[in-house]
Amino acid sequence: MKHVIALALVGALTSAGAPDPAVPEVRVVGSTVLSQEMESEAVKATVLVHGVRRIPGATVVYYSAGLPQGAEPQSWSSFSATAYDRASKASGSVGSVRLVDYSGEKIYAPLARQNKYGSEELMVSPSVAWPSDQPGGNFYTFFAVLPELPGDLETVDLMIGHGDIVHDLPIEDGVLEPATLQEGPLQLGSAWPLIDQTAAAQSSAPEDSVRPLVTKSQDEQ
Secondary structure, eight states, X not given: OOSEEHHHHHHHHHOSSOOOTTSOXXXXXXXXXXXXXXXXXXXXXXXXXEEEEEETTEEEEEEEEEOOTTOOOOOGGGGOOOHHHHTSTTTTSTTOEEEEETTTTEEEOOOEEEOTTSOEEESBOOGGGSOTTSXXXXXXXXXXEEEOOOTTOOEEEEEETTTEEEEEXXXXXXXXXXXXXXXXXXXXXXXXXXXXXXXXXXXXXXXXXXXESSOOOTTTO
């Protein structure tokens, strides 16, 4: 089921009781479960996808993640360590997501920008957005800004974790609100991360964030 209520999933993690009706409902368009270090018996992190949204010159992915109630604190890097992640600037961060367009045979990675120190950084949630010192029981919200998708594309897949795929996510327009500057953990339902749309439209070398999905051998060329 694509369009579910995130709060119902949070309730399933935190207690056997019904969700609090006073808490706002949060739309979810997809979800997956990540295994720590790809071990089947290890702790699991549930990921909820809240939107793939077009903005001028870029695309924003909103998502959240949480550990089961009572789980010990965990580093996010143990849930996301593909070869692609290790080769990217997003290695070990909650920004380690990609969008996959199978019809166009392309993978889209987070965009980069120049920070105030003159060095390059990815346009994703800061590493402190995941509370690695906190036990399970809550969901925390994240974002990643990726290149602009083709205008005729209606759905796209999200790659996260150890190559886990969330299929057929609808592509919609505009940022999510209300929003606030993300400087630390944002508990799901409090506010969405604020997106710097000017920086997104002026990102450095956006072509470097688009890669071919299929690499052809010399015989096929």
